[in-house]
Amino acid sequence: MDYEEAEDGAVTWRTSPGGLVTALEPLMRSSHGAWVGWPGVAARDFEPFENDGISLVPVRLDEADIEDYYEGFSNDTLWPLYHDVIAPPSFHRETWEAYITVNRRFAAAAAAVAAPGATVWVHDYQLQLVPRMLREARPDLVIGFFNHIPFPPYGIYAQLPWRKQILHGLLGADVIGFQRSADAGNFSQAVRRLYGYPTRGVVIDVPTSESGHNGDFRRVVAKHFPISIDSAGYEELARRPDIQARARQIREDLGNPKTLMLGVDRLDYTKGIGHRIKAFGELLADGRLSVEDVTLVQVASPSRERVSTYMALRDEIELAVGRLNGDFSTISHTAISYHHHSYPREEMVAMYLAADVMLVTALRDGMNLVAKEYVAARFDVDGVLVLSEFAGAADELKQAILINPHDIDGTKDAIVRAIEMPQRERTRRMRSLRRKVAENDVAVWSASFLRALTGAAAVPAGISDDLDLALQGIASAENLLIALDFDGTLAPHVDHPEDARAIAGNREAVQALLDLPGVRVALVSGRALVSLQHVAQPQSSVLLTGSHGIEVQLDTPGIELNLLSTELEQLDTLARVLESISGGIAGTTIERKPAGLALHTRLATEEDGERAERQAREQLGDQLPGLTVREGKNVLEFSVRSSTKGDALKKLRDYTGADRVFYAGDDVTDEDAFGVLRDDDLGLKIGQGATLASYRVRSPHEVTQVLVRIAELRAAQAR
Numbered sequence: 001m002d003y004e005e006a007e008d009g010a011v012t013w014r015t016s017p018g019g020l021v022t023a024l025e026p027l028m029r030s031s032h033g034a035w036v037g038w039p040g041v042a043a044r045d046f047e048p049f050e051n052d053g054i055s056l057v058p059v060r061l062d063e064a065d066i067e068d069y070y071e072g073f074s075n076d077t078l079w080p081l082y083h084d085v086i087a088p089p090s091f092h093r094e095t096w097e098a099y100i101t102v103n104r105r106f107a108a109a110a111a112a113v114a115a116p117g118a119t120v121w122v123h124d125y126q127l128q129l130v131p132r133m134l135r136e137a138r139p140d141l142v143i144g145f146f147n148h149i150p151f152p153p154y155g156i157y158a159q160l161p162w163r164k165q166i167l168h169g170l171l172g173a174d175v176i177g178f179q180r181s182a183d184a185g186n187f188s189q190a191v192r193r194l195y196g197y198p199t200r201g202v203v204i205d206v207p208t209s210e211s212g213h214n215g216d217f218r219r220v221v222a223k224h225f226p227i228s229i230d231s232a233g234y235e236e237l238a239r240r241p242d243i244q245a246r247a248r249q250i251r252e253d254l255g256n257p258k259t260l261m262l263g264v265d266r267l268d269y270t271k272g273i274g275h276r277i278k279a280f281g282e283l284l285a286d287g288r289l290s291v292e293d294v295t296l297v298q299v300a301s302p303s304r305e306r307v308s309t310y311m312a313l314r315d316e317i318e319l320a321v322g323r324l325n326g327d328f329s330t331i332s333h334t335a336i337s338y339h340h341h342s343y344p345r346e347e348m349v350a351m352y353l354a355a356d357v358m359l360v361t362a363l364r365d366g367m368n369l370v371a372k373e374y375v376a377a378r379f380d381v382d383g384v385l386v387l388s389e390f391a392g393a394a395d396e397l398k399q400a401i402l403i404n405p406h407d408i409d410g411t412k413d414a415i416v417r418a419i420e421m422p423q424r425e426r427t428r429r430m431r432s433l434r435r436k437v438a439e440n441d442v443a444v445w446s447a448s449f450l451r452a453l454t455g456a457a458a459v460p461a462g463i464s465d466d467l468d469l470a471l472q473g474i475a476s477a478e479n480l481l482i483a484l485d486f487d488g489t490l491a492p493h494v495d496h497p498e499d500a501r502a503i504a505g506n507r508e509a510v511q512a513l514l515d516l517p518g519v520r521v522a523l524v525s526g527r528a529l530v531s532l533q534h535v536a537q538p539q540s541s542v543l544l545t546g547s548h549g550i551e552v553q554l555d556t557p558g559i560e561l562n563l564l565s566t567e568l569e570q571l572d573t574l575a576r577v578l579e580s581i582s583g584g585i586a587g588t589t590i591e592r593k594p595a596g597l598a599l600h601t602r603l604a605t606e607e608d609g610e611r612a613e614r615q616a617r618e619q620l621g622d623q624l625p626g627l628t629v630r631e632g633k634n635v636l637e638f639s640v641r642s643s644t645k646g647d648a649l650k651k652l653r654d655y656t657g658a659d660r661v662f663y664a665g666d667d668v669t670d671e672d673a674f675g676v677l678r679d680d681d682l683g684l685k686i687g688q689g690a691t692l693a694s695y696r697v698r699s700p701h702e703v704t705q706v707l708v709r710i711a712e713l714r715a716a717q718a719r
Contacts, residue, residue, distance in 0.1 A: 025054075025230075028054050033055070034048075034055040034056070034057050034113050035054055035055065035056050035057065036057040036059060036106060036109050036110050036113065037056070037057070037058070037059060038058070038059055038060075038061050039056075039058040039059075042061055042062055042063050042065075042066055043060070043061075043062050043063060044060065045058075045060050046058035046060075048113070057109055057110075057113055059105055059106055059109050060105075061102065064098070065098060065101075065102055067306075068094060068095045068097075068098035068099075069095070069098040069099050069101070069102040069126075070126070071304060071306055071307050072090075072092065072094075072095035072098065073092075073095035073096055073098060073099040074099070074125065074126045075304055075307055076089065076090045076095070076307060076309070077089045077090055077091060077092075077095065077096075077160075078125050078126075078128075079125070079149070080309075081152060081156065081157070081159065081160060082125060082149050082150050082151060082152050083149065083150060083152075083270045083363075083364040084150070084152060084156060084363075084364050085156060085159075086269055086270055086363055086364060087269050087309050089159070091159075091160070091161055096161075096162055099129070100129060103127055103128070103129035103130050103133060103169070104129075104133055106127055106130050107129075107130045107133035107134050107137060108133075108137070110122075110130070110134060111134060111137045111138045111141075114138060114141055116140055117140050117141070117142070118141055118142070119141070119142045119143075119144070119450070119453060119454050120134060120141050120142070120143050120144070121144045121145075121146065121449075121450075121453075122134070122143065122144065122145045122146075122173070123145075123146050123148065124146070124147065124148045124149070125147060125148070125149055127145075128145070128147075128166050128169050128170050129165070129166070129169035130145075130169070130172075131143050131145050131169060131170055131171070131172035131173035131176075132168055132169040132170075132171065132172030133169070133172070134172065135172040135173075136172070142174055142453060142454055143172060143173045143174055144173055144174060144175045144176075144177065144449060144450075144453040145170055145173040145175070145176045145177065146176075146177040146178075146225070146227075146449065147176070147177065147178050147179070147183070147366070148179065148227065148366050148367070149179075149366040150179070150180070150183050150364055150365075150366050150392075151178055151183040151184075151186045151187045151190075152186060153186050153189075154186065154189050154190050154193055157186070157190050158190075158193075163190070163194060164194050164195070167187075167190060167191055167194060167195065170187075171191070171204070171206050171220055173220065174218075174220060174221070174453060174690070175220070175221045175222075175223070175449065175452050175453045175690075176220065176221070176222045176223075177223065177224070177225040177449050178222070178223070178224045178225070179224060179225075179226055179227060179366040179367045179392040180224050180226070180366075180392045180395055181224045181395075183224065183366075184202065184222045184223050184224045187222050188202075188204060188222050191204055191222075199222075200644050200646065200672050200675075201644065201646045201672050201675035201676050202221050202222055202223040202675035202692065203219055203220070203221060203222075203671060203672060203675060204219075204220045204221075204222055205217040205218075205219060205220075206218045206219075206220050219668070219671075221452060221671075221675075221692065223452065223675065223692065225445060225448055225449045225452075226367060226392060226393075226395065226396060226440070226445065227366075227367050227369070227442070227445050228369075228372060228437065228440050228441050228442045228444065228445045229369050229372045229373055229376060229437070229441065229442055230441060230442050230443075231372070231376040231437045231438050231441040231442075232376075232438075232441065234349060234373055234376035234377050235376055235377065235379050237345065237346060237349040237377070238349050238352070238353055238376075238377040238378070238379050239379055243346055243349055243350050243353065244350075244353060246346075246347070246350035247350045247351070247353035247354040248354075250350060250351060250354040251354050254295050254297070254334070254337060255295070255332055255333050255334075257292075257293060257294055257295040257333070258293040258294065259293060259294045259295075259356045259357060259419045260294075260295055260297065260354055260355050260356050260357075261280075261294065261295070261296045261297070261355065261356065261357040261358075261359055261415070261419075262296075262297050262298075262299075262351055262352070262354075262355035262357070262358050262359065262374075263276055263296065263297070263298045263299065263358075263359045263360075263361070264299045264301075264348065264351070264358075264370045265299070265300055265301070265362075265370070266300070266301045266303040267300040267301060267302060267303045267310065267313060267314055267317065267340065268303050268304075268310070268313070269309065269310075269313050269363075270362060270363050270364050270365060271361070271362050271363070271365070272361035272362050272363045272388065272405040273298065273300060273317055273361070274316065274317060274320060275361050275363070275405045275406070275408065275411065276296075276298075276359050276361040276405070276411075277296075277298070277317070277320045277321065277324060277336065278320070278408055279361075279408050279411040279412045279415060280296050280324070280335070280336070280415070281320075281323075281324045281327075281328070281335075282408065282412060283412050283415060283416065284324070284327075284328045284335060285327075285328075286412075288412070288416055289415075289416070289419070291328045291329060291330060291333045291334075291335045292330070292332075292333050294419065295333065295334065295335065295336075295337060296335065296336045296337070296359075297336075297337045297339070297351065297355070298321070298336055298337070298338050298339065299339045299343065299348075299351070300314075300317065300338070300339070300340050301340075301341065301342045302340060302341065302342070314340070318338070318340070321336050321338045324336055348373070349373075349377050352373065352374045352377035352378065352383075353377060353378070353380075355374070355383065356382075356383060356384065356419070357383070357384045357385075357386060357415070357418045357419060358370075358371065358374040358383065358384070358385045358386065359386050359415070360385070360386065360387045360388055360391060360393070361386075361388050361403065361405040361411065362388045362390055362391045362405070363388070363390060363405060363406070364390050365388070365390065365391040365392060365393075366392050367391065367392035367393055368387075368388075368391040368392065368393045369393075371385060371387055371391065371393040371397060371400070372393060372397070372437050375397065375430070375433045375434055375436075375437045376434070376437050376438075378430055378434065379434075381427050381430045381431050381434065382423075382426055382427065382430060383426065383430060384400075384401065384418040384419075384421055384426055384429070384430075385397065385400040385401070385429075385430075385433065386400065386401045386403060386411075386414050386415060386418050387400035387401065387402055387403070388402075388403055388404070388405050389402045389403065389404060390404075390405070396436055396437075396440065397433055397436060397437075399428075399429040399430075399432040399433050399436075400429070400433065401414045401417060401418055448694065451691070451694070452690065452691065452692050453690065454690060462697075462702060462705070463697070463702070463705060463706060463709060464695075466695070467684075467695045467697075467706075468709070470682055470694070470695060471682070471706065471709055471710055471713060472713055473680075473682075474660055474662050474681075474682045474710065475710050475713035475714040475717060476713075476714075476717055477518070477658070477659055477660035478518060478659055479518050479520075479656065479657055479658045479659050479660075480518060480519050480520070480658060480659075480660055480661075480662065480714070481519075481520050481521075481522065481652060481653060481656050481658035481660075481661045481662070482513055482519065482520070482521045482522070482662050482707070482710070483521075483522045483523075483524050483649055483652060483661060483662065483663045483664075483673070484521070484522070484523055484524065484663070484664050484665075484703075485523075485524055485525060485645070485664060485665035485666060485667065485670050485673075486500070486502075486523055486525045486527065486532060486535070486536055487500055487525070487526075487527070487666075487667075488633070488665075488666035488667060488686060488687070488700070489664050489665055489666050489670075489686050489700060489703055490502040490503070490506050490523075490536070490700055490703060490704075491503065491535070491536075491700060492699070492700055493602075493633065495602055495603055497527070497531070497535075497591060497600070498531070498534070498535065500535045501535060502536060502700075503700050503701055503704060505704050505708075506700075506703075506704045506707070507537075507539075509704050509707035509708045509711065510538075510539065510542065510707065511539060512707075512708065512711040512715075513707060513710065513711050513714075514539060514541055514542070516711065516714050516715060516718070517718070519714065520543060520652075520656045520658065521541075521542050521543070522542065522543035522544065522545065522652050522656075523536060523538060523542060523543070523544050523545070524545050524549075524645050524648050524649060524652070524663070524665070524673060525544075525545070525546050526546075526547065526548050526598075526630070526632065526637065526645070526667075526669055527546055527547070527593070528546050528547055528551065528591075528592070528593040528594050529544055529545075529546035529547070529551040529553055529559050529594075531546075531591075531593075532544060532546050541555075543555070543652060543655070543656070545645075545648040545651070545652065546593075546594075547593050547594055547595050547596065547639070547643070548630070548639070548643050548644055548645055548647075548648065548669065548672075549643040549644060549645060549646075549647040549648030549651065550594065550595045550596075550639070550641050550643045551594055551595075552648075552651065554655055567595070567640040567641060570624055570627070570640040571595070571596070571597075571640055573623060573624055574596065574597050574620065574624060574627070574638055574640065575590075575592070575597055577616070577619050577620055577623065578590050578597050578599055578616060578620075578638070581599070581612055581615050581616055581619070582599065582612070585604060585608050585611060585612045586604065586608060587601065587602075587603040587604030587605065587608055587609070588600065588601050588603075588604050588608070588609070588612045589603070593637075593639070595639050595640055595641045595643075596627075596628075596637060596638050596639030596640055596641075597637070597638055598635050598636070598637040598638075599612060599613065599616050599635065599636045599637070599638075600634065600635050601613065601634045601635065601636070602633075602634040602635070609634065613636045616636055616638070617629070617636075620638060624638075624640075627639065627640065628640075628641070628642040628643075630668075630669055631668065632667050632668060632669055633667060633668075644669070644672035644673075645665070645669055645670055645672045645673040646672035646673050646675055646676040647672075648673070649661065649663060649673045649676055649677075650676055660678075660680055660681055660682075661677060661678070661681040661682075662681070662682045662684070662710065663677060663681070663682070663683050663684070663693075664683075664684040664685075664686065664703055664706070665684075665685070665686065665693075666685065666686035666687050668689075670685075671691065671692055674691060674692035674693045675692050677692075682694065682695065683695070684696070684697060684703070684706065685697075686698070686699065686700065686702075686703060687699070
């Protein structure tokens with residue numbers, strides 16, 4: 001919220017402009033959370049207060065903070081660096097020190113108001129040190145971080161003198177969210193290069209001690225969670241008669257052009273405003289467009305006006321607009337209607353309704369919510385979105401006309417194509433875009449992030465309505481892979497692993513799926529395949545992977561496994577160490593696997609189990625430092641070959657050619673599989689605990705119900 005004081009002394013708090021506030025406002029109201037932030041006025045202290053149903057905790061920034069922390073390090077160093085150095089970043093030690101100071105101030109404010117065990121969600125590049133500071137001050141907290149802008153490739157990120165300190169700060173979070181999968185991948189690569197921490201898919205193992213010698217790790221998830229908008233709210237505004245009347249008035253005031261094009265951006269060098277104006281000007285000069293027929297409305301909201309780069313950009317854009325209007329405008333028609341100020345949301349929705357073509361030409365953008373706002377407002381299922389492939393929104397809005405804004409000729413062709421697009425194609429594309437935006441709105445975004453961060457306090461009984469709807473979607477896949485963990489998923493956990501058996505009705509449910517065309521079923525287990533075959537007794541057509549993907553049995557009788565002589569020697573050492581430990585601690589057992597051994601502590605006391613695991617980590621860390629270590633429920637597994645259930649699932653997807661995958665699992669090792677699922681796949685977590693899966697059930701009994709339901713739905717769709 002921004003503080004405003006009128007001449008008569010009346011104080012008001014106005015909602016700040018921008019995508020972040022727009023996206024989070026509905027969540028803050030529904031969750032009754034506290035918003036810790038800067039009130040928008042320098043050198044003023046405010047006590048925490050309530051405003052319009054939201055609890056606000058203001059953090060003071062002085063003029064020096066604004067200059068060095070905000071305009072300096074945040075927007076003159078990080079912003080250009082993270083946006084692929086479109087403009088050159090500056091590196092100053094004094095602005096870095098200011099960044100540390102202000103981050104510490106925000107961390108202290110959040111730590112002071114957070115209840116014991118609370119969830120704290122930190123947002124954006126200005127506060128990347130806060131997660132670590134919070135973890136050190138309040139280890140009881142669950143901490144998430146979301147980066148709203150891109151995260152650059154390592155070759156660019158490595159230019160930052162404080163590159164390790166930023167990563168260290170971010171790794172204080174439990175879940176780190178990014179807009180695009182590529183951004184999450186860039187972050188994980190930077191962690192591997194600069195810290196050497198092991199990464200598996202979206203999971204990073206971060207040592208709990210600075211030295212990393214104690215063998216204990218904390219699991220951090222770095223994954224993309226594309227942000228969205230309150231799509232229903234925008235459509236509700238667009239359906240208001242007064243806003244529709246305003247849309248008609250806008251077109252009339254502009255001379256009722258045949259085509260009205262719209263650009264809405266902050267005045268920022270990442271938005272490609274100059275490229276857009278250049279393409280439009282050349283189309284007018286070439287005679288492919290006429291100023292009597294086409295008008296471009298460009299809204300450029302003021303942004304960082306005290307930063308020299310932005311002052312120069314404003315002069316450049318206004319000069320380009322002036323030249324183009326001077327060359328092509330007539331007495332009755334203006335080529336570009338340019339507006340350097342912000343508008344309320346109602347006016348923006350009217351503009352969206354008035355515009356035939358929306359131009360989003362960002363050179364680099366984390367998401368670009370304007371593109372989604374335009375789609376949400378077009379309840380008339382009309383209008384064309386021209387969208388840069390360098391905006392995060394391009395990953396989802398594939399029915400837009402996608403462009404490379406650096407390619408001026410290609411951008412010109414795209415604009416002409418949008419203007420000339422037949423009504424039928426416009427409707428088809430917009431209907432698809434609207435479905436995507438509605439299905440993945442801000443509530444879905446925030447819920448998916450918080451699910452990954454905190455898990456569920458209570459798992460609902462049976463198949464929920466949301467899960468059933470998701471099952472209907474997965475059952476319609478052309479080629480469907482049903483991949484299932486065994487222990488804790490198809491079979492309840494038991495004290496002796498060799499006694500595990502699938503619950504009644506499971507075999508029949510799997511057979512019903514196998515009998516349907518286009519369906520393959522696979523078991524993905526941490527067990528050795530010999531053990532899995534013994535306890536699961538699968539049908540011959542069920543695909544099998546064991547030992548976290550090290551062993552594979554597909555449509556052949558043989559088991560694929562090739563260990564090197566060095567790996568066989570490591571196995572001998574591993575067995576000798578673990579058998580020595582287990583022999584001296586009651587209740588612990590050793591399970592041999594083809595590429596490793598597992599130390600089971602289910603029957604040991606809690607104290608003895610922790611002692612056995614600690615001794616195993618310490619002794620094997622000294623003798624076999626390259627081992628892969630996995631921690632499960634009362635089990636610690638050591639492997640001489642690195643592989644995960646995520647690797648196994650990728651192999652199964654490639655083998656079966658599945659276009660959609662259903663995966664169910666209950667253990668922390670199943671998170672590796674959930675982490676490689678695509679947006680249209682379905683992950684099902686059994687039981688409680690933090691997870692990347694989108695849905696949950698309570699027990700293996702309900703997994704069987706889910707499998708039966710998928711078979712019923714697919715059979716019904718086939719009829």
